[in-house]
Amino acid sequence: MDKKEMVRSFISYIQLEKNYSEHTVHHYEYDLAGFFLFLESEGVEDLTQVEYLHARNYVTKLYEEKLSRPTVSRKISAIRSFFKYGNREFGLSEEAFRSLYHPKKEERLPQFFYEEELAALFESVKGDDKLSIRNTALLELLYATGMRVSECVSIRIKDLDRNMQIVKVMGKGRKERYIPYGQFAHDALEHYIDEVRPKLMKNTEHEGLFVNNRGELLTDRGIRHILTECMKKASANSNIYPHMIRHSFATHLLNNGADLRTVQELLGHSHLSSTQVYTHVTKEHLRKTYLNSHPRA
Numbered sequence: 001m002d003k004k005e006m007v008r009s010f011i012s013y014i015q016l017e018k019n020y021s022e023h024t025v026h027h028y029e030y031d032l033a034g035f036f037l038f039l040e041s042e043g044v045e046d047l048t049q050v051e052y053l054h055a056r057n058y059v060t061k062l063y064e065e066k067l068s069r070p071t072v073s074r075k076i077s078a079i080r081s082f083f084k085y086g087n088r089e090f091g092l093s094e095e096a097f098r099s100l101y102h103p104k105k106e107e108r109l110p111q112f113f114y115e116e117e118l119a120a121l122f123e124s125v126k127g128d129d130k131l132s133i134r135n136t137a138l139l140e141l142l143y144a145t146g147m148r149v150s151e152c153v154s155i156r157i158k159d160l161d162r163n164m165q166i167v168k169v170m171g172k173g174r175k176e177r178y179i180p181y182g183q184f185a186h187d188a189l190e191h192y193i194d195e196v197r198p199k200l201m202k203n204t205e206h207e208g209l210f211v212n213n214r215g216e217l218l219t220d221r222g223i224r225h226i227l228t229e230c231m232k233k234a235s236a237n238s239n240i241y242p243h244m245i246r247h248s249f250a251t252h253l254l255n256n257g258a259d260l261r262t263v264q265e266l267l268g269h270s271h272l273s274s275t276q277v278y279t280h281v282t283k284e285h286l287r288k289t290y291l292n293s294h295p296r297a
Contacts, residue, residue: 003047006092007032010085019174021150022220031078047092050083055096076100112247117234118143124233130196131213135226137185137192138210138218142242144185145169146249146267149223149242156207157193162186171268179266250278 011029014020020028038058044050062072079097086092113121125135142152151169159168165186166178181189197211204215212218218226224242246267253263264275 003036006047006086006090007082009089010082013085014081019172021148022153023150027074028078028081031075032082034075035079047086050093050096052096052100055079055100059100111244112251113244115252118248120234121230124230130199133188133192133196134200134210135230137188138223138226139230139245140185140188141167141181142245143249144181145179146246146253147179148246148268149220151268152210153208153218153220153223155209157209158207160189160209162190162193169268173270175268177265177268247278250275254278 007029010032011025014028015025035058038061039045039047039050039054042054042057044054059072059076062075067075076097080094080100083092083094083097087094122136122139125132125139127133127136138152141147142149145167147167147169148171151171154170155167161167164180165182166180169177169179171177193209197209200211200213201215204211206217208217210218210223212222220242227242227245250263250267253266254260260272260275260279263278264272267275269275
């Protein structure tokens with residue numbers, strides 16, 4: 001089997017069996033393509049010829065390009081996963097990347113919006129046209145639930161309990177969870193579902209909740225574009241990425257007294273340690289508020 005067929009098989013595996021998001025799959029494809037170009041420059045045409053020296057030289061090249069540690073780490077993970085799969089399915093050796101040093105991630109606190117910033121963001125999407133009403137419903141649901149964008153794009157109408165105001169979400173590893181949402185999100189969703197979505201659907205038929213102006217399902221990339229446009233309208237200086245809404249959801253809950261276990265459940269984290277990073281964010285927020293407010297700080 002040639003290299004292209006191996007990659008196709010691997011991509012199908014992480015899409016269908018591992019249930020990776022469209023965003024992650026895109027990064028894996030990009031990372032593999034970059035590594036294969038490097039191999040060609042080194043005169044390596046056959047994947048069976050890849051050795052530890054090639055892997056080490058590639059990582060050195062990545063650092064010479066001034067890439068961050070998280071980016072290098074992600075690229076190593078993508079290539080290592082490919083060779084692990086290739087070892088199992090095609091007999092490729094995975095030794096080159098098995099013993100390769102995996103750089104630790106930089107300790108970064110999650111970026112989030114202050115409540116006033118979110119208010120400006122919500123104000124920016126207000127409007128009576130179809131897309132503004134859809135965007136309001138989308139933004140309200142993301143903030144009300146803290147769900148991942150990959151989870152949001154797969155929600156169907158029947159996943160909403162519109163009376164109880166609860167949404168069923170399919171998380172990582174195909175784990176289901178139920179998240180409540182509040183009155184703001186409820187009102188925005190009802191307006192969108194009853195009055196706007198049927199007009200956007202036109203002659204299209206499917207159960208997906210959020211659709212574009214042609215009635216097709218919104219993609220990860222589509223939602224990123226919507227959020228970027230919202231930020232421009234809100235005259236915000238910072239860049240927005242979808243996870244900032246999720247970070248804001250968790251941070252605001254903890255700032256207002258929610259317990260860590262509840263936030264863990266709502267976010268769909270398997271381990272409490274993943275949720276604990278938000279306690280660092282809230283502590284930093286408290287510290288800054290103290291320093292800015294106390295006369296003798």
